[in-house]
Amino acid sequence: MSNAKLWGGRFQATNEEWVDSFGASISFDQALVLEDIKGSLAHVKMLGATGILPEADVSLITEGLQTLMEQAKNDQLVYTVANEDIHLNIEKLLHDLIGPVAGKLHTGRSRNDQVATDMHLYLLKQVPLATELITKLQTVLIDLAEQHIHTVMPGYTHLQRAQPISFAHHLMAYFWMLERDKGRFEDSIKRIDLLPLGAGALAGTTFPIDRHLSAELLGFSKPYANSLDAVSDRDFSVEYLSNAALVMMHLSRFCEELILWSSDEFKFIELSDTFATGSSIMPQKKNPDMAELIRGKTGRVYGDLVGLLTVLKGLPLAYNKDMQEDKEGVFDTAHTLEGALTIMAGMIETMTVNVAHLEATTKQDFSNATELADYLAAKQLPFRQAHEIVGQLVLFCIQNNIYLADLSLETLQAAHPLFEADIFTVLQPETAVARRNSYGGTGFEQVKAQIHEAKALLA
Numbered sequence: 304m305s306n307a308k309l310w311g312g313r314f315q316a317t318n319e320e321w322v323d324s325f326g327a328s329i330s331f332d333q334a335l336v337l338e339d340i341k342g343s344l345a346h347v348k349m350l351g352a353t354g355i356l357p358e359a360d361v362s363l364i365t366e367g368l369q370t371l372m373e374q375a376k377n378d379q380l381v382y383t384v385a386n387e388d389i390h391l392n393i394e395k396l397l398h399d400l401i402g403p404v405a406g407k408l409h410t411g412r413s414r415n416d417q418v419a420t421d422m423h424l425y426l427l428k429q430v431p432l433a434t435e436l437i438t439k440l441q442t443v444l445i446d447l448a449e450q451h452i453h454t455v456m457p458g459y460t461h462l463q464r465a466q467p468i469s470f471a472h473h474l475m476a477y478f479w480m481l482e483r484d485k486g487r488f489e490d491s492i493k494r495i496d497l498l499p500l501g502a503g504a505l506a507g508t509t510f511p512i513d514r515h516l517s518a519e520l521l522g523f524s525k526p527y528a529n530s531l532d533a534v535s536d537r538d539f540s541v542e543y544l545s546n547a548a549l550v551m552m553h554l555s556r557f558c559e560e561l562i563l564w565s566s567d568e569f570k571f572i573e574l575s576d577t578f579a580t581g582s583s584i585m586p587q588k589k590n591p592d593m594a595e596l597i598r599g600k601t602g603r604v605y606g607d608l609v610g611l612l613t614v615l616k617g618l619p620l621a622y623n624k625d626m627q628e629d630k631e632g633v634f635d636t637a638h639t640l641e642g643a644l645t646i647m648a649g650m651i652e653t654m655t656v657n658v659a660h661l662e663a664t665t666k667q668d669f670s671n672a673t674e675l676a677d678y679l680a681a682k683q684l685p686f687r688q689a690h691e692i693v694g695q696l697v698l699f700c701i702q703n704n705i706y707l708a709d710l711s712l713e714t715l716q717a718a719h720p721l722f723e724a725d726i727f728t729v730l731q732p733e734t735a736v737a738r739r740n741s742y743g744g745t746g747f748e749q750v751k752a753q754i755h756e757a758k759a760l761l762a
């Protein structure tokens with residue numbers, strides 16, 4: 304075999320250098336080398352089992368592929384842009400190793416079903432990795448939550464202090480988001496678990512191949528039922544990107560909170576030095592860079608998702624070269640997601656929670672105002688009236704520079720005779736939290752039950 308293109312038969316002029324490099328995907332699809340060789344090993348085995356290739360050829364090709372697999376694992380393969388993509392590079396390397404019989408490997412197959420197969424195999428590896436990392440992060444959240452069931456902090460709406468909550472409750476909110484994220488990834492497996500191989504270029508093949516055998520050899524449940532669909536859809540990659548985008552959205556919101564919480568304005572937590580960096584000019588600075596980067600990298604994952612959707616939106620069936628653009632975003636997202644989940648777990652595991660400061664904060668605000676209104680409503684004053692009365696008390700406090708707990712019983716009773724001395728216990732943030740004992744609420748007992756349920760899910 305000369306240096307000519309593997310598909311060069313019908314061509315007279317050679318490509319310009321720019322055309323070669325613009326068209327090549329080897330710079331990035333080499334990430335699929337193990338999947339590509341794995342797919343070829345199964346394909347050639349099937350070609351032997353169906354009698355399409357003689358066993359002698361099958362053995363030669365198999366041994367050659369196994370050698371390449373070893374070399375690939377040791378990073379010893381050298382690829383060329385002239386050979387365009389991972390599939391042609393491997394075929395060329397196989398030819399260099401075993402001679403022209405290498406050319407029989409591509410019998411009954413096309414790069415179209417081959418590349419789709421590689422991406423399915425790739426994601427069948429990436430999805431379990433994502434769920435494993437999510438579980439690790441969930442474990443870290445549960446561990447920290449268990450230490451802070453009774454740590455009271457301000458709960459917010461509109462980033463204004465709303466009602467006191469348990470710090471563990473706040474942490475566990477992210478546990479449940481991640482639980483759904485994990486569920487989405489797990490559910491997606493049944494749509495990745497379909498084998499495109501054997502679809503050929505688009506229409507199937509004249510060879511008596513056995514696609515069910517190929518599926519079995521590669522660990523897929525079944526082959527795609529329609530060859531056009533098999534080679535031309537990338538919905539499984541879009542779904543992966545979408546699931547990753549949701550994880551990143553959740554992490555990004557949490558990171559935004561960590562950034563706020565570690566500021567001098569909040570002082571709720573301190574990030575470990577390992578996950579923070581200094582400033583080159585301001586000696587006092589300790590910046591939450593890792594949290595900011597996770598928040599920032601959420602943008603690139605969204606970009607990967609929208610990028611692929613956009614690539615696909617106008618494509619006629621079946622394969623189009625546009626689809627070569629499906630890979631870099633998926634690789635980029637896989638890499639970003641792995642980093643973000645790992646960093647996030649480390650950051651939370653090592654941060655310090657300023658318990659005393661958190662609790663002091665809840666005593667210097669009006670986040671117990673609902674307690675007063677609920678108190679009156681529980682004594683059958685219509686809630687709307689109770690709300691109005693407490694609103695006036697809040698205004699009175701603001702004008703006199705005091706908090707609700709500083710009001711005297713006389714003042715309270717003047718506002719409404721239903722107030723009695725037990726109101727002062729009710730006003731304590733700890734009491735406010737403890738009494739929100741409705742299912743899923745922040746009451747300490749509910750939080751304990753929630754953590755118990757969460758642990759059972761991970762067990």
Ligand code: ARG
Pocket residue numbers: 328332388389414415418622624626627628
């Ligand atoms: N490198 C190509 C891709 O990633 C492989 C499939 C090429 N098929 C073709 N008909 N040119 O999409």
